[in-house]
Amino acid sequence: AAGEGRAAWLGMLAAELWYAAYWVVTQSVRWSPVRRRPFIDRLAARHGERLPCVDIFVCTADPYSEPPSLVVSTILSLMAYNYPPEKLSVYLSHDGGSILTFYGMWEASLFAKHWLPFCKRYNIEPRSPAAYFSESDGHQELCNPKEWSLIKDMFDKMTERIDTVVMSGKVPEEIKASHKGFYEWNQEITSKNHQPIVQILIDSKDQNAVDNEGKVLPTLVYMAREKRPQHHHNFKAGAMNALIRVSSVISNSPIIMNVDCDMYSNNNDAVRDALCFFLDEEMGHKIGFVQYPQNYYNLSKNNIYGNSLHVINEVEMGGMDSLGGPMYIGTGCFHRREILCGRKFTEDYQEDWNAGIKDKLQESIDETEEKAKSLAACTYEHGTQWGDEIGVKYGCVVEDVNTGLAIHCRGWDSVYNNPKRPAFMGVGPTTLAQTILQHKRWSEGIFSIFLSKYNVFLFAHGKTKLRHQMGYHIYGLWAPNSLATLYYVIIPSLALLKGTSLFPEITSPWIAPFVYVFCVKNMYSLYEALLSGDTLKGWWNGQRMWLVKRITSYLFGVLDNLRKLLGLSKINFVVTPKVSDEDESKRYEQEIMEFGSSDPEYVIIAAIALLNLVCLMGGLSKVMKGGWNVHLDALFPQLILCGMLVITSIPFYEAMFLRKDKGRIPFPVTLASIGFVMLALLAKIV
Ligand SMILES: O=c1ccn([C@@H]2O[C@H](COP(=O)(O)OP(=O)(O)O[C@H]3O[C@H](CO)[C@@H](O)[C@H](O)[C@H]3O)[C@@H](O)[C@H]2O)c(=O)[nH]1
Numbered sequence: 001a002a003g004e005g006r007a008a009w010l011g012m013l014a015a016e017l018w019y020a021a022y023w024v025v026t027q028s029v030r031w032s033p034v035r036r037r038p039f040i041d042r043l044a045a046r047h048g049e050r051l052p053c054v055d056i057f058v059c060t061a062d063p064y065s066e067p068p069s070l071v072v073s074t075i076l077s078l079m080a081y082n083y084p085p086e087k088l089s090v091y092l093s094h095d096g097g098s099i100l101t102f103y104g105m106w107e108a109s110l111f112a113k114h115w116l117p118f119c120k121r122y123n124i125e126p127r128s129p130a131a132y133f134s135e136s137d138g139h140q141e142l143c144n145p146k147e148w149s150l151i152k153d154m155f156d157k158m159t160e161r162i163d164t165v166v167m168s169g170k171v172p173e174e175i176k177a178s179h180k181g182f183y184e185w186n187q188e189i190t191s192k193n194h195q196p197i198v199q200i201l202i203d204s205k206d207q208n209a210v211d212n213e214g215k216v217l218p219t220l221v222y223m224a225r226e227k228r229p230q231h232h233h234n235f236k237a238g239a240m241n242a243l244i245r246v247s248s249v250i251s252n253s254p255i256i257m258n259v260d261c262d263m264y265s266n267n268n269d270a271v272r273d274a275l276c277f278f279l280d281e282e283m284g285h286k287i288g289f290v291q292y293p294q295n296y297y298n299l300s301k302n303n304i305y306g307n308s309l310h311v312i313n314e315v316e317m318g319g320m321d322s323l324g325g326p327m328y329i330g331t332g333c334f335h336r337r338e339i340l341c342g343r344k345f346t347e348d349y350q351e352d353w354n355a356g357i358k359d360k361l362q363e364s365i366d367e368t369e370e371k372a373k374s375l376a377a378c379t380y381e382h383g384t385q386w387g388d389e390i391g392v393k394y395g396c397v398v399e400d401v402n403t404g405l406a407i408h409c410r411g412w413d414s415v416y417n418n419p420k421r422p423a424f425m426g427v428g429p430t431t432l433a434q435t436i437l438q439h440k441r442w443s444e445g446i447f448s449i450f451l452s453k454y455n456v457f458l459f460a461h462g463k464t465k466l467r468h469q470m471g472y473h474i475y476g477l478w479a480p481n482s483l484a485t486l487y488y489v490i491i492p493s494l495a496l497l498k499g500t501s502l503f504p505e506i507t508s509p510w511i512a513p514f515v516y517v518f519c520v521k522n523m524y525s526l527y528e529a530l531l532s533g534d535t536l537k538g539w540w541n542g543q544r545m546w547l548v549k550r551i552t553s554y555l556f557g558v559l560d561n562l563r564k565l566l567g568l569s570k571i572n573f574v575v576t577p578k579v580s581d582e583d584e585s586k587r588y589e590q591e592i593m594e595f596g597s598s599d600p601e602y603v604i605i606a607a608i609a610l611l612n613l614v615c616l617m618g619g620l621s622k623v624m625k626g627g628w629n630v631h632l633d634a635l636f637p638q639l640i641l642c643g644m645l646v647i648t649s650i651p652f653y654e655a656m657f658l659r660k661d662k663g664r665i666p667f668p669v670t671l672a673s674i675g676f677v678m679l680a681l682l683a684k685i686v
């Protein structure tokens with residue numbers, strides 16, 4: 001392709017070199033995967049019930065995208081762990097500061113008195129009532145059917161009450177009268193402007209806090225840290241840090257576990273499993289945190305939006321484990337309190353597993369609450385190391401990755417525990433928009449670490465293994481991958497249309513590396529996906545979603561970082577909604593892609609799909625007109641590439657031209673994308 005198309009060809013070379021480098025990075029975690037298995041019977045043999053206290057943190061932010069009834073089921077599942085209840089404390093942080101969620105928590109504190117004994121009597125699993133009743137309906141033979149119906153009825157009624165109150169937006173006066181906590185809310189309170197609220201709903205040290213069988217209940221605390229418009233609240237990281245402080249005056253347990261509000265406990269033994277690692281006599285003293293994978297219970301069979309995370313969970317995280325430990329992914333993780341608060345690793349460090357506030361405090365509950373509130377005030381952190389050296393780090397929307405990295409750099413290892421029965425199940429995105437949004441936040445956040453002083457290669461240099469640092473970059477480089485991909489899905493197709501060849505001829509031996517990479521890369525990725533639990537179609541859909549994420553989410557991830565560097569925008573954490581409307585859910589179940597709105601990302605998707613269609617047809621007609629033998633050899637590789645893109649894009653053409661439902665690509669989007677395609681053709685880029 002001498003002369004003509006040289007610039008285009010150089011660009012291709014650059015993209016290919018980038019991919020080669022990225023491939024090397026992805027191999028770091030594939031050399032020596034480990035899989036761990038804890039033995040809880042040995043834990044029991046060695047420690048009996050002399051186990052450490054555990055604090056459980058749950059974060060929620062918005063009563064509408066994270067409905068209180070969902071949060072309540074999560075909370076109940078966590079309270080019902082197979083663990084001595086006097087050693088468990090469950091804290092909910094509510095960043096929306098809404099009375100509706102507090103009401104849900106109050107209902108949960110009452111229902112727990114029936115739910116916990118029921119769970120323990122029949123040793124049921126999972127212990128989220130919503131999940132349990134939807135799974136066990138019809139085959140509840142393990143328990144007394146009368147009791148089953150009774151408790152199900154009780155739960156349904158509670159959910160109904162909560163949903164009604166949320167719909168009406170107001171808690172009835174007679175309910176308000178039954179707990180002092182409701183009086184924290186007055187007319188002026190908004191989600192962005194309110195005083196700190198801490199309410200101990202159940203205090204396990206109180207002799208009256210027992211279930212209907214007279215057994216102790218775990219402590220249950222509601223917290224909404226202070227919010228003022230003039231103070232930045234640092235999103236989830238800020239909530240976590242407030243929880244660390246608030247819990248320090250209530251239970252102060254040496255182990256802290258945290259989950260997102262949608263991640264219910266699906267495995268009763270998860271706490272004991274995690275302790276097997278911390279209490280291990282040989283390696284326990286080096287372990288900073290124990291991470292469980294992120295699993296979703298609402299995925300459709302064939303992974304239409306590529307959200308299954310199977311390959312990350314089954315292959316990559318286990319690979320990281322052998323290199324120094326998995327990243328902290330923000331949910332389903334057990335930390336030692338000391339380490340989360342900034343402690344460096346030293347050989348002689350001895351954890352005091354007996355730590356924690358176990359006896360009834362001298363002060364009254366009101367006094368404890370007041371003390372806790374002062375720790376959840378906006379100004380508390382001013383002039384301190386919180387958010388930097390202490391606690392979860394600020395300044396990044398993937399606070400988790402940053403925080404975990406700092407822990408690794410302070411000398412601690414982490415371990416990955418991926419039991420057969422998943423420990424936590426959460427709500428994954430069920431629309432294209434939610435998926436794109438989530439991946440935009442992730443890729444933007446991790447790339448911002450790459451661009452900052454915490455750049456893993458620099459910050460962790462000499463502190464962790466090089467391969468471990470490379471493992472972090474699998475995700476750290478998601479965003480810039482978008483540039484190479486955009487180039488690769490646009491330029492060769494345009495060149496095809498023009499008749500310019502960018503690859504070696506199909507008969508030349510130089511084509512061999514391309515064919516080899518194409519075949520082997522895809523076969524290996526298919527093999528990994530199938531091995532990790534995806535279906536064939538799921539893999540195929542996943543490939544399409546990689547394309548979509550790279551040309552939308554990850555591109556935005558790059559652009560937003562540029563804007564931040566130029567000082568044009570500030571960081572923002574957009575919560576992934578955990579509800580979708582009925583129509584949308586139906587399409588999700590049928591695995592039909594959901595568009596529906598006129599977002600700019602859909603214009604990109606549609607434009608690239610159309611561009612490739614036009615180029616493929618143009619290229620084909622050129623080859624036919626010019627006589628097969630003239631052009632075919634030279635253009636064949638581009639025909640294949642363009643053809644593959646067209647096949648991948650079939651659902652997009654359907655959404656543009658064939659579908660009639662509300663989730664189709666809206667006409668203005670199609671129109672705009674046609675405009676862009678015409679522009680690209682006229683601009684003579686290649
Ligand atoms: O200002 C905020 C914003 C969010 N959250 C909570 O953070 C959690 C995670 O938010 P979500 O919208 O569900 O994001 P995901 O992309 O699903 O979360 C993943 O990615 C986040 C980092 O981007 C991590 O913090 C999460 O633990 C991890 O599950 C939820 O429980 C929210 O309620 C807050 O408490 N305060």
Ligand SMILES: [Mn+2]
Pocket residue numbers: 260262426427576
């Ligand atoms: Mn989530």
